Amino acid sequence: xxxxxxxxxxxxxxxxxxxxxxxxxxxxxxxxxxxxxxxxxxxxxxxxxxxxxxxxxxxxxxxxxxxxxxxxxxxxxxxxxxxxxxxxxxxxxxxxxxxxxxxxxxxxxxxxxxxxxxxxxxxxxxxxxxxxxxxxxxxxxxxxxxxxxxxxxxxxxxxxxxxxxxxxxxxxxxxxxxxxxxxxxxxxxxxxxxxxxxxxxxxxxxxxxxxxxxxxxxxxxxxx
Amino acid sequence: xxxxxxxxxxxxxxxxxxxxxxxxxxxxxxxxxxxxxxxxxxxxxxxxxxxxxxxxxxxxxxxxxxxxxxxxxxxxxxxxxxxxxxxxxxxxxxxxxxxxxxxxxxxxxxxxxxxxxxxxxxxxxxxxxxxxxxxxxxxxxxxxxxxxxxxxxxxxxxxxxxxxxxxxxxxxxxxxxxxxxxxxxxxxxxxxxxxxxxxxxxxxxxxxxxxxxxxxxxxxxxxxxxxxxxxx
Numbered sequence: 001x002x003x004x005x006x007x008x009x010x011x012x013x014x015x016x017x018x019x020x021x022x023x024x025x026x027x028x029x030x031x032x033x034x035x036x037x038x039x040x041x042x043x044x045x046x047x048x049x050x051x052x053x054x055x056x057x058x059x060x061x062x063x064x065x066x067x068x069x070x071x072x073x074x075x076x077x078x079x080x081x082x083x084x085x086x087x088x089x090x091x092x093x094x095x096x097x098x099x100x101x102x103x104x105x106x107x108x109x110x111x112x113x114x115x116x117x118x119x120x121x122x123x124x125x126x127x128x129x130x131x132x133x134x135x136x137x138x139x140x141x142x143x144x145x146x147x148x149x150x151x152x153x154x155x156x157x158x159x160x161x162x163x164x165x166x167x168x169x170x171x172x173x174x175x176x177x178x179x180x181x182x183x184x185x186x187x188x189x190x191x192x193x194x195x196x197x198x199x200x201x202x203x204x205x206x207x208x209x210x211x212x213x214x215x216x217x218x219x220x221x222x223x224x
Numbered sequence: 225x226x227x228x229x230x231x232x233x234x235x236x237x238x239x240x241x242x243x244x245x246x247x248x249x250x251x252x253x254x255x256x257x258x259x260x261x262x263x264x265x266x267x268x269x270x271x272x273x274x275x276x277x278x279x280x281x282x283x284x285x286x287x288x289x290x291x292x293x294x295x296x297x298x299x300x301x302x303x304x305x306x307x308x309x310x311x312x313x314x315x316x317x318x319x320x321x322x323x324x325x326x327x328x329x330x331x332x333x334x335x336x337x338x339x340x341x342x343x344x345x346x347x348x349x350x351x352x353x354x355x356x357x358x359x360x361x362x363x364x365x366x367x368x369x370x371x372x373x374x375x376x377x378x379x380x381x382x383x384x385x386x387x388x389x390x391x392x393x394x395x396x397x398x399x400x401x402x403x404x405x406x407x408x409x410x411x412x413x414x415x416x417x418x419x420x421x422x423x424x425x426x427x428x429x430x431x432x433x434x435x436x437x438x439x440x441x442x443x444x445x446x447x448x449x450x451x452x453x454x455x456x
Contacts, residue, residue: 062317065324068323069327072320072323076319077316089300095293096292133277
């Protein structure tokens with residue numbers, strides 16, 4: 001029973017989805033425990049006392065938190081369907097882009113999504129600049145990792161889905177196939193991978209949820 | 225196999241804890257390299273060319289390949305010079321612990337330290353010290369879990385998390401001096417107090433982290449500069 005794998009997540013968390021994809025790509029059996037963020041279970045608080053967040057992976061009686069840390073743990077533990085390349089330099093590049101997704105792209109996109117009026121207008125050009133950087137990186141490649149899906153693709157995976165949801169909610173179009181051909185192609189390639197395709201949360205449910213998040217932020221007058 | 229000095233270049237600046245991380249890792253592996261000092265307030269052509277995305281130090285240039293982001297560079301060094309002492313542990317769970325706490329230090333802990341150095345007034349300062357103290361308690365606990373009774377997070381020798389956290393020791397001590405507070409409390413976090421001494425005096429570290437008084441002077445200079453800029 002020590003090989004049991006459990007994943008604490010919510011149906012919509014993009015961070016938790018990364019772990020679902022990694023486990024599915026490697027063909028690892030696991031049990032899902034769905035959390036209600038407004039009413040966190042005692043188990044979640046026990047297994048992630050520092051951040052109290054999903055996702056949390058439970059394996060061999062030990063808990064691992066933080067999605068990128070969990071992805072590395074999965075890669076270190078299960079050697080099939082590798083998510084990282086062989087050479088240290090290519091590994092460093094994969095890490096670099098995975099980090100870029102969280103440290104640069106996500107904040108820029110949220111900033112557009114959680115604002116309105118002049119603030120939103122001003123948030124758009126920096127977000128597009130960042131998308132251009134990603135477009136440049138993807139030129140001539142099927143995935144961030146080259147020919148096969150890897151860690152950086154999984155880190156950016158939220159973009160392949162949430163970007164459209166956020167565009168629908170705000171009525172804004174941040175990217176299109178004309179100006180971002182490589183990025184558009186990557187979104188299609190990534191979304192077509194069976195492990196990914198079979199695990200998208202339902203679109204309408206995402207629209208409803210993120211619409212509510214946006215309204216809550218705007219009402220609170222949050223500037224982030 | 226240590227490369228020739230010209231094969232390995234580190235773009236950086238002495239006072240940067242992120243640059244110090246790379247220097248410590250290279251020292252641990254006894255690797256020769258050329259240190260190219262970036263001048264404060266300007267970015268060299270080489271830096272802009274090697275790190276066009278972030279335009280930040282440190283950048284390690286190995287042959288013609290640039291590697292960016294301090295902890296990514298540390299792991300790269302660990303993997304390339306695999307015959308030297310290991311920086312990351314081999315057990316997957318131990319590796320996860322090192323990575324988790326390194327992320328905590330970069331995302332949360334050092335933000336709290338910066339807040340202390342910019343805190344205005346006693347109340348803000350006390351709140352910042354409180355947050356840092358909570359972090360120190362967590363890290364004391366992590367030292368026990370990772371080090372398992374040994375002096376370092378890496379056990380008998382310096383590892384990834386020691387480097388991630390220890391690189392900030394100079395600035396932590398400077399902040400203590402500037403703010404007039406004690407962050408390393410013998411009574412509350414004895415393990416970390418002993419660890420800080422052991423780390424700072426380690427062969428691979430002692431010539432890397434700048435003197436505290438120099439960092440205090442630099443901090444005062446940054447603050448004065450920031451204040452005069454906002455006054456304009």
